[in-house]
Amino acid sequence: MKDILNYTKEELADMLQEAGFPSYRGKQIYEWLYTKLIDKPDEMNNLPLALRLWLKNNFNCKFPVIIKEQISKIDGTTKFLLQLKDKKTVETVLMFHGGKNSRKRKTLCISSQIGCPIGCVFCATGKMGLDRNLTTGEVIGQILTVIQRHGDIDNIVYMGMGEPLLNYDSVIKSIRIIIDEPGLNISVRKITISTCGLVPEIKKLAEEAIPLTLAISLHASNNELRNVLVPINRKYPIEDLLDSVKFFIDKTNRKVTFEYILAKDLNDSIYHAKQLAELLRSLLCNINIIPANPVEGTEMRKPNAKTVNNFCHILQSKGIETVVRSEKGSDIDAACGQLMAKTNLK
Ligand code: SF4
Known part of the structure; x- marks a missing residue:
């Protein structure tokens, strides 16, 4: 059916x-x-x-069914295990931001694949390998199920399980549907696609005339290290990736976000910060520094606060907009790189 x-x-x-x-x-x-x-x-x-x-x-017509819901004691981040129509499951994470003097904003991190074939070393999902792509309906269904339970969502990020640009057609169609009215009518500017750096698809996305936000999981300041951390870099090295990002910026005039997981003694030195600043200095971009979350089976460790500050200071001193992103839901394995950690690594 x-x-x-x-x-x-x-x-x-x-x-x-x-x-x-x-x-x-x-x-x-x-x-x-x-x-x-x-x-x-x-x-x-x-x-x-x-x-x-x-x-x-x-x-x-059924939306995915919530079969498990875990709420972080630290920040209220909620991780849903959703069952799809073929009984396979996928994880979706609802995060809350702000709220002291203003309404809490809600960001939903949705999945685009069951598993992922890319194999980034810090990522539990990558260790599962790819089971299959999600359909357009399964991507949208995650949003509808969570809104049904928790009310309207402010931001949607395609940053859950899977590499969204490997499931290009279903992801783009899902975006066209969720920005449509009548319908969810979500502002396209509230939508982010996060990719590990598929160069042809980034260029294709630039031509779609959808003014969404593009986020690049960079995580390294040179090819030698990125080849290890994000293996797709062997196919699309940093120079090619940044060329495609420039193309995206030229076409869309949208600021691009770079994500950089900062791991102790791996990519957190002054040398790395300077190298990174040099790479990004001429781009319309900002960078999110994400202190590493522990992922079972990896040696990722969190750097101390002083290292994080020094790293950010170097980037900021070169004029690069830099934010330390507070990790969300790390106690329920809902943070970056942790999805399906328990399922996979049991
Ligand atoms: S970080 Fe993203 S692209 Fe890399 S393995 Fe995990 S889900 Fe796949």
Whole structure:
């Protein structure tokens, strides 16, 4: 049976017409799914009975099911284990930001693949290998299930399990659907795709005319180290990666974010900071420094606060906007590189 979340509003309208229903019903179905968050055709009570039956007979409308929900005692970060229609599972993480004098903002980190073939050394998901790509509907379903439970989301980041640009078509289609109205109507500027650096796909993304935020998992300041930490670097070395980033910036005029996991005695020296500053100095970019989370089976260790400060100071002194990103949900293995750690490493 087809997953209704795989289809755009226009595709749905075409299918309705082919089945003998007026195409405007597509908009109503969209509103039930994306605005009212109803995934049972029987409850879509402004649709005629025949249409509800057609939906039930031809489509699976169910959102993914939460089978486990863990809440961090440190910061409230919530990790969901979601079951898909084929019973496979995927992890999705809800993070909370700000809130002392303002409303807490919610960022949802969604997955694009079950497992990942890239094999970054600091990443538990990478140790699983790739099971399969998620469909468009499975990517969107994560968002709908969490909104159903926790209300509206402010930001969406494609930074969970998997390399989103390896599942390019499904990811791009999911973005086109979630920014659509009626529907979730999420601002495209609130959407980030995080990639380990697939050069052809970054260039392709630049041509899509979708003004989202691109984040690059850089993690090293030279090819020698990056070849080890992020193995795709052997195929797309830093020079080629930065060329594609420049191309993206030229095409979109959007600032690019670099992610840099700072690990003790690995990539946290003054030498690395200077090398990194030299690489990024001419780019419209900012950098997030993420003190390493422990991942079982790796030697990643967190640097001390002084090292983090010194590292950031060097970048800032070269004019590079630098933020230390507070890790979220590390006590429930929800932080960067920890997804599926327990499942995989048991
Ligand atoms: S960091 Fe991202 S690209 Fe690298 S192995 Fe993990 S999920 Fe894959």
